[in-house]
Amino acid sequence: MTLYRNPFSQRAAHHLKHDDQFVSNFGPGIIGRLPDDVWDRLLIVRSAKGGGKSSLMRIFSAGSLNVVRQKYPETAPVRQALAGAGVLDGDEVRRLGVVVSLDRDYRALLDLSEDPGVVRKLFFRLLDARVIVGIVKAALEVSGLQYPRDLSTFSLVPNGEDPRTEVLLARVGGGNGRALVQFARSVERQTIRMVDAVLPTSLGEDVLGHSELYSLELLTGCRLSIRGGPLAAQPLLMFDDGHKLGPDQRLALLDALRRRDTAVARWYAERFEALSEQELLGEVGEEDRDYVLLRLEPRGDDRAQQQKFESFLIDVAHRRGHEALLVYAQERSSFTEMLSDDRDAVLSSCSTNVVSSLANRVRTAADESLAPARYQNWLDSAKALAGWDAAVRWRELEVLMARDRDRQPDLFGEALPAEEAQERSNAGLREAAAIAVANEFDVPYFAGPRMLAKLGGLNVEQFLEVCGALFDRMLTYVSIGRDPRLSVEVQDRVIRKASNLYWERVRREVPCGADIQLLIEHIVDIARLEEGKPKVPYPPGVTGTALLMVERDHLLDENFRRSHPGADRLFHALASAVAHNVLSAQPDYSVKGGRYLVLYLNRLLCPRFNLPLGYGSFRERRLREMLSWMIEVPAHRQRQSDQASLQL
Amino acid sequence: MTESRWDHYVMGHDGNGQSPEGLWVTASELAAEGSVYILGLGFDPRCLDGLRRFLDCIEDPRIIAIELPPPADIADPYAVELAEGNREAFDSLTRDRGTHFVAFPNVEEQASAGRNIAKELTGGGLLPSDAHVVVDISALPTSIFFPVIKGLLESHDLAKTDPSHMGGQLQIVASENPAVDMLIEEQGVTEAALVGGFRFQFDLDADQDTTVIWVPVIGENAEPVLRAVRERLSPDDICPVLPFPAKDPRRADRLVSEYQLFQHYDVRPHSIIHADERNPFDLYRTLSRFHRETREALNEIVESAVVVSSHSTKLLSIGVLLAAYEHELPVVAVSAMEYRLLGSVDEAMEGNTLVCIWLTGAPYDES
Numbered sequence A: 001m002t003l004y005r006n007p008f009s010q011r012a013a014h015h016l017k018h019d020d021q022f023v024s025n026f027g028p029g030i031i032g033r034l035p036d037d038v039w040d041r042l043l044i045v046r047s048a049k050g051g052g053k054s055s056l057m058r059i060f061s062a063g064s065l066n067v068v069r070q071k072y073p074e075t076a077p078v079r080q081a082l083a084g085a086g087v088l089d090g091d092e093v094r095r096l097g098v099v100v101s102l103d104r105d106y107r108a109l110l111d112l113s114e115d116p117g118v119v120r121k122l123f124f125r126l127l128d129a130r131v132i133v134g135i136v137k138a139a140l141e142v143s144g145l146q147y148p149r150d151l152s153t154f155s156l157v158p159n160g161e162d163p164r165t166e167v168l169l170a171r172v173g174g175g176n177g178r179a180l181v182q183f184a185r186s187v188e189r190q191t192i193r194m195v196d197a198v199l200p201t202s203l204g205e206d207v208l209g210h211s212e213l214y215s216l217e218l219l220t221g222c223r224l225s226i227r228g229g230p231l232a233a234q235p236l237l238m239f240d241d242g243h244k245l246g247p248d249q250r251l252a253l254l255d256a257l258r259r260r261d262t263a264v265a266r267w268y269a270e271r272f273e274a275l276s277e278q279e280l281l282g283e284v285g286e287e288d289r290d291y292v293l294l295r296l297e298p299r300g301d302d303r304a305q306q307q308k309f310e311s312f313l314i315d316v317a318h319r320r321g322h323e324a325l326l327v328y329a330q331e332r333s334s335f336t337e338m339l340s341d342d343r344d345a346v347l348s349s350c351s352t353n354v355v356s357s358l359a360n361r362v363r364t365a366a367d368e369s370l371a372p373a374r375y376q377n378w379l380d381s382a383k384a385l386a387g388w389d390a391a392v393r394w395r396e397l398e399v400l401m402a403r404d405r406d407r408q409p410d411l412f413g414e415a416l417p418a419e420e421a422q423e424r425s426n427a428g429l430r431e432a433a434a435i436a437v438a439n440e441f442d443v444p445y446f447a448g449p450r451m452l453a454k455l456g457g458l459n460v461e462q463f464l465e466v467c468g469a470l471f472d473r474m475l476t477y478v479s480i481g482r483d484p485r486l487s488v489e490v491q492d493r494v495i496r497k498a499s500n501l502y503w504e505r506v507r508r509e510v511p512c513g514a515d516i517q518l519l520i521e522h523i524v525d526i527a528r529l530e531e532g533k534p535k536v537p538y539p540p541g542v543t544g545t546a547l548l549m550v551e552r553d554h555l556l557d558e559n560f561r562r563s564h565p566g567a568d569r570l571f572h573a574l575a576s577a578v579a580h581n582v583l584s585a586q587p588d589y590s591v592k593g594g595r596y597l598v599l600y601l602n603r604l605l606c607p608r609f610n611l612p613l614g615y616g617s618f619r620e621r622r623l624r625e626m627l628s629w630m631i632e633v634p635a636h637r638q639r640q641s642d643q644a645s646l647q648l
Numbered sequence B: 001m002t003e004s005r006w007d008h009y010v011m012g013h014d015g016n017g018q019s020p021e022g023l024w025v026t027a028s029e030l031a032a033e034g035s036v037y038i039l040g041l042g043f044d045p046r047c048l049d050g051l052r053r054f055l056d057c058i059e060d061p062r063i064i065a066i067e068l069p070p071p072a073d074i075a076d077p078y079a080v081e082l083a084e085g086n087r088e089a090f091d092s093l094t095r096d097r098g099t100h101f102v103a104f105p106n107v108e109e110q111a112s113a114g115r116n117i118a119k120e121l122t123g124g125g126l127l128p129s130d131a132h133v134v135v136d137i138s139a140l141p142t143s144i145f146f147p148v149i150k151g152l153l154e155s156h157d158l159a160k161t162d163p164s165h166m167g168g169q170l171q172i173v174a175s176e177n178p179a180v181d182m183l184i185e186e187q188g189v190t191e192a193a194l195v196g197g198f199r200f201q202f203d204l205d206a207d208q209d210t211t212v213i214w215v216p217v218i219g220e221n222a223e224p225v226l227r228a229v230r231e232r233l234s235p236d237d238i239c240p241v242l243p244f245p246a247k248d249p250r251r252a253d254r255l256v257s258e259y260q261l262f263q264h265y266d267v268r269p270h271s272i273i274h275a276d277e278r279n280p281f282d283l284y285r286t287l288s289r290f291h292r293e294t295r296e297a298l299n300e301i302v303e304s305a306v307v308v309s310s311h312s313t314k315l316l317s318i319g320v321l322l323a324a325y326e327h328e329l330p331v332v333a334v335s336a337m338e339y340r341l342l343g344s345v346d347e348a349m350e351g352n353t354l355v356c357i358w359l360t361g362a363p364y365d366e367s
Helices: A019-025 A028-033 A053-058 A062-069 A073-084 A116-142 A163-171 A177-196 A214-221 A247-257 A303-329 A343-348 A354-367 A372-383 A387-405 A418-424 A427-441 A449-455 A460-479 A488-509 A513-531 A549-556 A558-563 A567-579 A623-631 A635-647 B020-030 B049-057 B077-093 B110-123 B142-157 B178-183 B223-233 B251-259 B280-298 B314-327
Strands: A042-047 A095-101 A154-158 A222-226 A234-240 A265-271 A291-295 A544-548 A583-591 A594-601 B010-013 B035-041 B062-067 B099-102 B132-136 B169-176 B184-187 B192-194 B211-218 B241-243 B273-275 B304-311 B332-334 B338-341 B353-360
Touching (some): A019 A073, A028 A053, A042 A053, A042 A247, A062 A073, A062 A095, A095 A116, A116 A177, A116 A247, A154 A163, A154 A177, A154 A214, A163 A214, A214 A234, A247 A265, A303 A460, A343 A387, A354 A387, A354 A427, A387 A418, A387 A427, A449 A460, A460 A488, A488 B184, A488 B223, A513 A594, A513 A623, A513 B338, A544 A549, A549 A594, A558 A567, A567 A583, A567 A594, B010 B020, B020 B035, B020 B049, B020 B169, B020 B353, B035 B077, B035 B142, B049 B077, B077 B338, B110 B142, B110 B192, B132 B142, B142 B169, B142 B332, B142 B353, B169 B314, B192 B223, B211 B241, B211 B314, B223 B332, B273 B280, B280 B304, B280 B314, B304 B314, B304 B332
Parallel strands (some): A042 A291, A095 A234
Antiparallel strands (some): A544 A594, B010 B353, B169 B353, B184 B338, B192 B332
């Protein structure tokens, strides 16, 4: 029996164990999004869960750089991107990355003592130990040496004769690699023993630690040395998963990292959480002066960035799927080329003649209007088309004509030119028309590479998950000797199933899942209300809602939440939904003279609710209405609850 | 063959000739300082099964109740109703008895809650040094009862001259019922973490890269949890434990199919381990042997770590706990934020079986 492995099943690239596997699957486009000046000031990277921040950091680490330096053909784009970013200069490494993960053990330190001074010291002590180990490992690896065998070849050598540097070196065991790691190991073990204890213990004076980040100072005051010779690369410390720290820990670390009097490059990554105090970076300093902020996901209203990101996702899919398709199916086409987008074939297999039905309806509406001749050119332009394009155009015209009737048209004027239909329309309306056709005539809709990228919701992990579902189907075909290409119908079925599974997972896997589903159902109700209008109000395709920023700030206030029914549930549901990517959030969106927090449904939910995939359209709601969503049980849920009670 | 600590075990359950009551009475008579019954107070409908029977045969025990956080109303009002009902029934059962309540700690990190409760139980003067202690895990999540039992075992294993040493007779009780398990759905399961007390020295930055072998003990309906643990560990190899022998001989096959272990988890057929679905000590022995053999095979070549997780019944999780305690195996778990009942539990409750496992004291020649 041949076992076919799905190359998309290991979702997150940063979990791919082997560096060569990781580098081969890495899409280098993301490196180009780094701001220019990230080597001498703090870079804060934010993204949703699965948005790619850990992968971005890993590509700068020693293991990845070593793979890239070997100049395999498939890693050429990554090599080029790293050279462009100033990380590689030929074969030489200019920036030596060390990833320090903040998701282990640090937060547990907060439960060891009620004294904030004590926990701060424990925090920095453990962090220093891990930074030191990270730097030693990275230096050895990039020099082709082994850890821990070659520890004694590494040393930290003071740049000058600063007594402070000598004191700090002594505190961490001395400059030699072996001594440094011994110190770090001892600190880690001691700290973990304290954290993991199940019998009462006391914190001894000698393990209390220090309240500054020594490692930054040390790396500024010393140079890295291997076998007595200097390592020219600038250390790049990358702290990942900052959202796992307690609030005070996070601020203490950011405060330490924003210092400009250090020779070390500092990056810090955290998951984006639109409803937490971390959104407010005022205490960290001034953006551009003290830190640079990079949001990995493009904003929903930034179409150019979205398209770039979608191209990056397609590139990732090609890399993942290429070898498997070649080996399993002897197929040289790319993964996305295996996804048919032939919608004409889909229409021709419908029982109803979709194009004729729509055309007749639109002609009837034109004939019954006050100026039938006005739309003649528009109707002729649609008649010239065939298949799916024609169906979408007829539906589009139906909307444009309804809108036109509101404009008090010149009943005796000439027919509107065909180009005017184009000018009055846009991509959003065309997509709304397309999905309206699909919904009305039960035509498979969700298919094709373009839609696949959109379904990823601007999130790498989610994109890979949808690809994985489609690839599973391809593997089924391969295993029975069939062509692995997927028709539009098959893709639509797979994607809708993935959408429904995702919906179930929201309830099961996401904290406050039931409340989040309630929230989403209300947002979908808004969308239904809008799409039911004949004129499909501008902009079309509502898939989100928005809350005034000032009302968002109310929700952050515990006292407000205590005094307003539903507020606590709404706050936790929104916070959880954003943290887990069920809703994407864009703060400070300016519209109609107000600043809004815009909340879009995760794109993978759109197939379940038959909604279009484009961003851009939302309807704002006041906080008091959103609070009522949490209190009043919607009618359809009440019916479900009644039925369940009867069955019990 | 190397002997493990609990190779010769004592276990009693309804229908096997050795009832839990028999074990309780024997243990109670051996303890110089009376009996203590520790349980979790929550929504699980089985949470008072053991206590009711215990009170029928043991005179005047002390009772320690760990107050679990109440279920969220939105997740399931039925769970809220069950929790309230359990509390009322508990108050009625324990009226006029000495009951100590352990409040659920307010912590920054979830795993700290279990550790803190363990410290309160072992260090607060609550437990005499020569008592009969019963821990009823029926309503306690893994993140709580694992560190609690570890704390009690560690206290027992301290030198007798250590003032914190606790001798006496330690037993674990669980009210088991797969039909009820199937009705309880965990919700809000997201990220996996090492269980409090079972981190040991796993995954330290200063150590060289370790080959991680993940051994999940698999039961039904655990897909989100398995995914979360795999994401946390990024294991180099996965050796799932499937139930065999089992009441339903095809159960193991169905689990392979449910999770598509070969396709989605890259499990190789020869990596599958089997253990008796009804005997935690078979699992304990199996895990102990696996750990020894892995260490012998790999340690000359590469640093390796066997990491376990339990996704089956409470009974089998005891086998995981004992193996992890004895061999210092890291344990990973995923905590649920909420629970939902998928139907009425009344009918299913008729199938409850009480199990008692004796862990320390007289059966192990400890006097």
